[in-house]
Amino acid sequence: MVVTVPVRGDVLMAASYNKSNFTSGGYGDVLKRGFELEWSCITEDGCHLCEASNGQCAYSQHREFLGCLCDGGKAGSPDCKRSRSKRKTAIIAGIVAGMLSLLFLCLVILKFFSASKDGLLPFKSKDEPRVESFLQKNGNLHPKRYTYADVKRMTKSFAMKLGQGGFGAVYRGNLHDGRQVAVKMLKDTKGDGEEFMNEVASISRTSHVNVVTLLEFCLQGSKRALIYEYMPNGSLERYAFNSNMNSGNSLSWDKLFDIAIGTARGVEYLHRGCNTRIVHFDIKPHNILLDQDFCPKISDFGLAKLCLNKESAISIAGARGTIGYIAPEVYSKQFGIISSKSDVYSYGMMVLEMVGARDRNTSGNSESSSQYFPQWIYEHLDDYCISASEINGEMTELVRKMIVVGLWCIQVIPTDRPTMTRVVEMLEGSTSNLELPPKVLLS
Template sequence: WPLALRQTTDQSAVISAVGSHTVAGASPALSPTHTIAGSSGILMLCLLLFAFWLGYKKYRSKGKSKETARIESFLQKNGTVHPKRYTYAQVKRMTRSFAEKLGQGGFGAVYRGGLSDGRQIAVKMLKDYKTDGEDFINEVASISRTSHVNVVTLLGFCLEGSKRALIYDYMPNGSLERYAFKDGSEGGNILGWEKLFDIAVGIARGLEYLHRGCNTRIVHFDIKPHNILLDQNFCPKISDFGLAKLCLNKESVISIGGARGTIGYIAPEVYSKQFGAVSSKSDVYSYGMMVLEMVGARDKNISPNTESSSQYFPQWIYEHLDEYCISASEIDGEITEVVRKMIVVGLWCIQLSSTDRPTMTRVVEMLEGSTTGLELPPKVLLS
């Protein structure tokens, strides 16, 4: 009996030793306790992630409901002003489920569609990226107050949850950027000087109307070739009022929260207060830069190897005005006058100080008048 007890005790010791050390080449066995603890940890992590997702979704939903309520409140207050409202289902039918995309931008995508009467339309589906619906309100509020041959017509809109759409007349010739800013040697669509001049005059008239002609003065803040649409007759239409600012008629200085616009066309005072107050003259600057770009892009004689490519173009054109006009017009007197007008007006519009820039009314007068007496500005904005 004592021997049996001793043998049992020895076996227990051996079992205990084996259980407390891993045998070489063998995997350690997990106890039920370890397995349960591991499973519980994973479950807790999943629950935390799910709770976070629910909280984020609730936060987003709350933000969206406030945003939608704000827009709905605006629409109710301006019920007699804004155009027809469509459902998202109607928008899908108009565009055949968004079958033909016309373009894509930071604001969203534009699709081609048609109304029941056969009228061709362009539907802009706005991206869901602003928390207060400012871009949507700006667009509806601005264009609904306008009626001018050189400003796009807003036919309708859609606001249904997070789905927002703006419906315009379809412009078969696209934007000015498509025609005026491509190299003709690569098959681009280059417009003649007379057509470019007519487009420049039309845009000037449209801006003059926005600044002075409509009931509520509007400053666009994003004048550039991409936002100038051309109809079947190449009549220009100012579009994209997502950054526009509505102003009281007597108001000359505008308060804005941060810079707005597109690099290369933004007036100095828009991004820095040291250049003065923001006003409708900020649109004048953008217009001037665009006209000078139209002039530079139209001339096929400017190559990457010329002096003008390494020098700030407005400065270069200021110093070589006469020779450039003669070269660009191919010694055609009428064309020379057209080119000179566009350049001189463009240089006046991009003056560093807004007080030195003409109003859009004066711009129209300069373009439609004679070049006689049309002098260069005393200086040009340097890069």
């Protein structure tokens, strides 16, 4: 590196006469006297920006400024701070893009599991807030709550299916204490969870020997389960109405009568015994469960309606129930108002079906099968009672009670039907004062 320093001319002239002695005169004296030196860091090529950012300036052989050398190597910018800022921005952008990609992948995985059969992490259903609000308001009523994982564990991943109903499948399970239970998995609903709330609200208010007991429930996203006491003999339909069963497996008349009167007591309890009156709207053989002693228990309150005790008429949106058991007024208002008498009609049809099914399973009576059974049995009451009971006076009285009570219950006009309290009285009383109703039947 060559540095040219300007000095005073008179001093340099004197030094030229004494070139031989550098220390005592000449150029040595010039240097000893000192000189002014000025350095300017301001350049036109931007090197000062590079050095200010802790970088080193890079030049070509012709002293042309090429760029700034930073820690990571040569940068195109004359400022290392700008280079670092660009690198930092690129790194942050890469991290954000990676996190968004990971989040999207997680959502895809969760959606896949939600759509699968078991749904490991079910998405929250749109009606869950309403159902949760209902459960909080009725916290003193509903039983213990389980998670969906608990339900899978107690049913061993739904290994044993007991049956299929209108609102879902029923599986066998075991609680941690060893008790057997029936787990009803409700289907994903289209509405606002009404049938789930109906079931929990209705059955949680009941305590009767002829009404099934709700032990626990599950509400997790779209997964809903109702956990009941286990009924070893299944439903009345499954046992008494199977056309493939031979006469040896059919229920006897006295057992059928016990089931009929037990069911009547259960329905009467729903209408009068609860603090809040309950109209079931789906009394049928499929919803009558039988325990180990064939004691009947009413189940499936998905269509039930809670009513004030003093209320007589009931307002419902559309017909509800099962074809063949639905009262005429539920179809059309021209028959009368909807009330607890609608359950009476369903009960009467069920009892008459019990009688007809017993007759077909044991004797194969084709005559009664070819005609509307209530109409046929009305016309052949005495002959049928004698033949069905095999001339057993006690059995004849039981069969007659069931038939006459059933015919009273299915009267077309609701006001012509008895209350369930009166039905129990007729079944428990004597047949001597039990008269046939008017022959006004809906075929």
